[in-house]
Amino acid sequence: MKKVIQSIEKTTSTPKIELTLTVNGVLHQLQVAPAARLLDILREDLGLPGTKMSCEIGRCGACSVQMDGQLVNSCLVMAYQANQASITTIEGLGEGVCHPIQKAFLEEGGFQCGYCTPGMIMAVKALLDSNSTPNKHEIQEALSGNLCRCTGYGGIIRSVESAITSLKEKEVTNIEE
Numbered sequence: 570m571k572k573v574i575q576s577i578e579k580t581t582s583t584p585k586i587e588l589t590l591t592v593n594g595v596l597h598q599l600q601v602a603p604a605a606r607l608l609d610i611l612r613e614d615l616g617l618p619g620t621k622m623s624c625e626i627g628r629c630g631a632c633s634v635q636m637d638g639q640l641v642n643s644c645l646v647m648a649y650q651a652n653q654a655s656i657t658t659i660e661g662l663g664e665g666v667c668h669p670i671q672k673a674f675l676e677e678g679g680f681q682c683g684y685c686t687p688g689m690i691m692a693v694k695a696l697l698d699s700n701s702t703p704n705k706h707e708i709q710e711a712l713s714g715n716l717c718r719c720t721g722y723g724g725i726i727r728s729v730e731s732a733i734t735s736l737k738e739k740e741v742t743n744i745e746e
Contacts, residue, residue, distance in 0.1 A: 588648050592617070593661025607646040608632045611658060619659035619687045630715030633688035633695075634658050640695035642714075659687035662694065669735040670694055670728075679728030681719035689715050693729050697736065703729075 585600040592615060599614055608625075611617045611634070620643055623631035627642040634643045635657040662668040670693050673679065680686040689712065696703055696711035703711065708729050717725065 586649060586652070588652050590651050590653065591655045593656070593658060601648045603647065603649045605648040606644055607634070607636075607641075607648065607651045607656070608643040610648060610651070611643060611656070617658050617660050621684055621687055623684070628714075628716070629685070630688040630692060631685050633691040633715065635691060635695060638698065640692055640714075657691075657694075659690060662690070668694075669739060670697070670732040673732035673735060674725075674728045677728040677731050678724040679720070680717075680724070685715060685717045685719075689717065689725060693732060696729075697733065701736065702733065705730075 583602045586603045588597075588599045588601050588610070590597055592611065597615060599610065601610060601614065608620060608622055611620050612622065620634055621631035622644065623629045625644050627645040630642065632643040633640055635641070636643075636646065636651065636654050638655075663671055667675070668690075670690050674686060674690060679689070692712055692715050693708075696708065700707060705726065708726060712722075712725065712729075
């Protein structure tokens, strides 16, 4: 008995919504499917590949970005949820130069393959935005949603501690000026 495979062509197109969001300080207006993932919008529509796609179910943190100042997994945020939001990605941190957190990761060996690094850095940024002097336990807790298969986390923790020191020194310098 032969199986007959019937091909049905969809004649209706996916409805689109107008999405307005600010990404790294730049206002964007796009036409997207309401359930398009923020991750895909950032990477495909806006050409920002720094936000990484990995598990696609919110467990690894590689796709972490800040949305309205809060750390989110962009693979779990739908377009309609991001409408009118302000998004900061890894590309938006340094404004053309390395952010102190990025610099600390480079100097302290906080990465090996680098795939998890953007999400790690965004998690550290969110932590330091809310707590400029976290202890080791608070650092570990803040990074608990980000998985790394390469480093064993020693270099990552050193990087965060170095970034804290660097940011404090920068703060003192800015006060003195």
